[in-house]
Amino acid sequence: MKTRKLGELEVSAIGYGCMGLSIGYGSVPERSESIQLIRQAYDWGCTFFDTAQLYGAGDNELLVGEALQPIRDNIVLASKFLVPTTEHTSTREGLFAEIQSRVDTSLKRLRTDHIDLYYQHRMNKDIAVEEIAWCMGRLIREGKILAWGQSEATEEEIRRAHAVTPLTAIQSQYSIMERMYEKDVIPTCEELGIGFVAFSPLGNGFLSGKYTADATYTGRDARRVITRFSKENVQANQPLVDVLTNIANQKGATPAQIALAWMLHKKDFIVPIPGSRKPERVQENLGAADVELTDHEFNQLEAELATIEIHGNRTDEDIEKLRSMA
Template sequence: MKTRTIGQLRVSAVGLGTMGFSHGFGPATSEPEAVGVIRKAFDLGCTFFDTAEVYADGANERLVGRALAPIRDQVVLATKFYLDGSHTRPELGRLIRAHLEASLSRLGADHVELYYQHRVPDSIPVEDVAAVMGELIAEGKILGWGQSQATEEQIRRAHAVTPLTAVQSEYSIMERMWERDVIPACEELGIGFVPFSPLAYGFLAGKVSADDTYTGDDARRVITRFHKDNVRANQPLVDLLTGFADQKGSTPAQISLAWMLHKKDFIVPIPGSRKLHRVQENLDAAELDLTDEEFARIENELAKIEIHGNRTDEDVMSLKKLLETDQ
């Protein structure tokens, strides 16, 4: 497995997002199966694993902690904390420490390599958060820190207080808004960029059909790109990726990840999958090299395609109300 550097951390060129094992895609994977897949991902070369306290109310952190326990000193582990509202500086410090200690307990760890602020509300000064992160780094509780879905301004302000290791945001062929300012800012400042949903919740794997249905806590129930009309309207994108995949002897998912890896050497996607063969497919994308000419052809063709539907935090949050009506 090729490696890349984000901030001061050396990680596999493709990581593993673990959220889906616990929620977001229907019934949770059984613990033995999930542990097996996570450990096999390491055997295949993955050294970068991502979780968060909010994934299944901490259950995902417990799962990941148990899975990585035998290899903990050989991997880079990232988790995230979420705060909203407004807080005084001393109160903020206490809250973040409490969140971190709870995560460390669930993970069975004494530190994490990367600790993200899970969304960045305007009500909490990023400078105050950055200052707390600097203290935690000095204490060895975390090795680096990051922000999720942050704006360029928020990144620059926070980085000026305590340098950021990484910014984690949704980024894929179907969601490219960060190319305008955030990714260039990360390049300028030496910050890693970690795309979540790099395969657009599986859409870019080419396996989605307009006839598919989603139930339970599967987030695709509320993500508009999975509406039947949008699935049909986005077929030209799938056809494009499939055509390139056929030429390269690969898969649409691998072309999507290779496109992203070709863009910048500080981009490290963390696709999530619950199936071992999908995890291996995604990790193998790190070995798929696009030539500059192939990359330019993909970009040229993408410029001709309109993307229908998207994924917003507001839509995902609406799933909670939908689940309440199911009961």
């Protein structure tokens, strides 16, 4: 497996987003199967694993901690925290106490004495990013985390936070289907030497080409509310799948691998973290690190993508609708 640098952290060129093993896409695997899958991902070369306190109300951290315990020293572990606005967060010490409580809880769940990369899981507009950055610097000095990052931050938030405690990575949604961060955030990361970690790099699986307009989703499956999976949008986005499939056939690869190879070709500080619950899909995703696009192939793909309109998206607001759906 090729490796990349997120700041000073060296990680596999493709990581593994573990969220789907607990929530997000309907029924989840048996716990023993999930543990085995995480360990298989490591055997296939993955050294970068991503979780969060929010996933499954902490259950995902418990799962990931158990799975990675035997190989903890050989991997880079990332997790995330949310900070609500309360009377305690109005002061620096109160804010630090809130965050410290969260990191301590995560450390116990993850069965480790430090988290390699600790993200603020979405930005709280009521709390200055400078104050969060100060708290992160203190946690780094205490050794509870090695580095920190932000999720879905703006260019301004990145610059303000980085000036207080340097950021190691920004984690945001990024794929061929969602390219809004190419305008300002990714260039800012390049300027400041910050890594960029892409969640949903396969458009929540859409770019695998395995979804049809007739597919149905039930229960707590996010695809019920992600608009790119509506019947009309699946049909409208077929030209995108066709382009990826055509290149995949030429390269002896899969559409998903081409979508990931496109991202890896973009910048050497971008690391996608696709998530899957099937061994063959995880192996396929990690195998994309060996699928290299030539400059000509990349430019040809970009030219074709420029002619395609993307229909539908994935937003936090839509995901929130799942809470009220039967």
